[in-house]
Amino acid sequence: MKDFSRELSFKTSRSSGAGGQNVNKVETAVTVLWKVGASDFFNDDEKALIQEKLKNRINAEGYLFLTVSESRTQLMNKNKAIEKIIDIVNKSLVIPQKRTVTKPSKAQKQKRLDTKKKLSDKKENRRFKF
Structure with missing residues (x-):
């Protein structure tokens, strides 16, 4: 984790919500600004990644x-x-780590087919027979 808090600039404004008269006279809301391109903490690749993901x-x-x-x-x-x-x-x-593509094992395939067969037999037994 990189701490680039020295590069941040701040603006204040009046905030809304709870606070009574305090809201009307005190600037408590804070807006933090950071110039991504001018940062010394990150290299060009990291800056491009930040700009892409946070566009x-x-x-x-x-x-x-x-x-x-x-x-x-x-x-x-x-x-x-x-x-x-x-x-x-x-x-x-x-x-994010890329997912490696894998195939289901023979045991997994067989288990799926067995489950399907059991369900099919259960439904077949429910049918009315003449």
Whole structure:
């Protein structure tokens, strides 16, 4: 896991929801911005992978952004935003393992055919016979 929190920039805004008068006068919502292309922590291949997997979250200027307004304090929202953006980027760097194609074994094939035969016999016995 790479911690690139030094490259993040923050914006604050008024958040909605619970908080009473505090909501109307204190900017507690935090938007975290990160310029993917200008990062020194990742090489070009990793940047391309991040941009491909997170293309829906990256705007036209190349910024990955995330807004958090879960808590009533700006500091807690900032910490949550840092955690979330680092988690999102690290998950996007994971390359899924390719599935190796395998054939079913003879025992598995035989078991499937035996089960089909038993079910067929059970249904055959239910039929009305003259």
